[in-house]
Every structure is written in structure tokens, then in C-alpha cells.
Amino acid sequence: MAYRKRTLDMQADRIEAVLARHKVAARVQGGAVTPRYVQFELVTGLGTKVSKVASLAEEIALALGKREARVYRRDGCIRVEVPRQGADPIRLLKLCSRLATVPPGTAVLGVDEAGVPLLLRLPAPDVAHVLIAGTTGSGKTALARSLLTSLAMYNRQAEVQLVLIDPKGRGFGPLQRLPHVLGGMAATSEEALARLRWLVEEMERRDRLGQRRPLLVVAIDELADLIQTAGRSAEAMITRISQRGREAGIHLVACTQKPTASLIGSAVKANFPVRLVGAVASRDEARYATGLSDSGAEKLEGKGDFLLVAKAETVRFQAAWLGPQDLETVLQALAAGPRPGSRWRTAGEACQEPPAPEGLIRRLVKRLPGPKQDGR
């Protein structure tokens, strides 16, 4: 749903009216419409406390007819953020159609708050292994599916192969038909253990031969469950892969509801430099998941609302969504054999983007007009 400037102006007026009623010297100076939220930036008078504005969050939500409003400080100004109505999912295929090139071994995650596509290059030294954490319904499995499918879309089987470990068999089942999947899905604890043993042997073999290709991306749907059911030997093997896998071209992408060291092992936990953290139940869980004391992950909305945490920095993003039909489109295209270029389109869309740079990719997009002009 497009946001009209008139609607944004009206919402800004309502926020200002609440602030004025409580004698808070502040006004809305602008803002942005992100894929899931509308954010209003406040200019405040000297000495205005964030906590004072934050205490009015519920009243602001009520005035805007929203179920909640979030107040926080960023870049030196106070922001009020409310969920957008009718925000559509960010479809993976549509997002991919906006990308001119994607470097090897790079996964498409979604879009950041400015609508900029966010990509993750697994072989980069600062990446290596990725932990996806969040409560039930946060969208972990959906994000992992998009991440893995995007790898299959942009890399040939000679470059990337996928190892799926999903003892409950629910999350990764639909991905089994990707041609990049090696040896079917490990769907029981015994199969998971056998697959991990093979991976450790393969890692040692590659070490001896100095081999790194093809990249092996090992996806585990519920890491804590696997460690609990398959036991300490599973933990020991996952720890070894997390410590030495990158040099051998082996990368872990593991989902877990509770990323506490007691459940997934402190050594395993320490070896995931990148965490993708969705909605969690409490501030404590947010701290376990992100390793940061004040990430705000407990206030995420769920359904693909995520923080990327790397090197103690966070980027909030909306995860790309891969529906069953789009997955079918990908499977058919991959089954049809080598493709002419690496560009993916949904019908009728043209790609006008310049080539994307390496690393975590940011592409400038237009920010939607703010609700109020400066000096109003």
C-alpha cells in the first residue's frame, strides 16, 4: 500500500498533539516509510528526555490507531516507529530481479530499513558461519530457505552444494528438490550424526589437500534440538566445523529458538560471527541471541523482522520471503539447465540496477518523502 504524504502529515500532527498535551517540546521533522514500518523523526527542545517521549508510546499508538509504537534514539534524534498497514512480503524473486550481479558464495537476505537489498558473502572472513535465532514465528526457517535458495540461484553446483539437516523434517523439506542438495535431507538424529561425521572427514580431507571447493553450506533447522537429541558427539562435531570449517570451504547456517550457551554449547556459540536475530521473547533472550545488551530484538515484530548482528553492529532488515509458487519457479528454472545470465526476473520486470559491490551490499534507494518539511 503506497503511503500518501497527506496521511503521513496527518499522523505527524497527531504525534505532535500528544507531545504538546504532555508539554514535551518536540516536533516531527521528517521520516521514512520502510518495508514494514513508518518512522517519524523528532526534533526536540534542549533537555527533552527520550524516556519522557518513550513513556508516551502507548498514547501515540492510540492516537494513530496502531497496536503499538516504538520510541528510540538513533543518529542523535528520537524516532517514533509504527507498523505499516498492509505491508507486503518482500518476495525473494522480485528482490533478485533488482540485483544486477551477486558475487560467488553470496546469499540474499532481504532489505534493510531503507529498502536496500542486504546480501551476505559466506566466505568473507567476518562471516563464515551464520546463526539464525528467534522465537517461534519469527521467521527463522523462512529466512534460511530464502538464504539457501538464493545461493542455489546464483551459484552452480560445482561452486556451492547444500547439506540439509532437519531432524523434524518440517523446515527444509521443500528445498530437497534443489539440485544443489547433497545426499538428500538428514531427517533423523542418526542421519544427522552420519552427515556430521562425513562433514568432519571431508573437512580433514580438504585440509590435507588444501581444497576449498565446492563450498559446502550446512543448514541445520533446530540446532538446540539436534544437540539435545543427538548428544554431545553432535555438539563436538559442530564445534569442530565451526572452528575450522571456513578454511575448508564449509559453512554452517544454523537456526535455533534459544541460542543460550547451555543449549547449543559455548564453543559453538562463540564461533558464529554473524547472527540473524528475529523476534525474541525477552530482553534477556535478546542479549543471549545478539551478544549485545541493548539490541531491541525483543521488540521486533516477527514474520521476517530481523537484526543482522556482526562485529557488534546491527542492521535491521526484513527477510526475503519465498512462497511455494516462487520456489517452484526456481526449481523449474534450475531443472531447465544452465541459464544465460545470473539475473532472475519475475514476469514483466526489467532490471536497471548497476552492478552491486562485494561484501555486505548496500544500494542507494530513494527515501520516501518525510511527513513534514524542515522549518515548518
Ligand SMILES: Nc1ncnc2c1ncn2[C@@H]1O[C@H](COP(=O)(O)OP(=O)(O)OP(=O)(O)O)[C@@H](O)[C@H]1O
Ligand atoms: N520474511 C517473511 N515475510 C512475511 N511473512 C513471513 C516471513 N517469514 C515468516 N513469515 C510468516 O511467519 C510464519 C512463521 O515463519 P517460520 O516458520 O519461518 O518461523 P520460525 O521462526 O521458523 O518458527 P518455528 O520455530 O515455529 O519453526 C510463516 O508461516 C509466515 O506466515
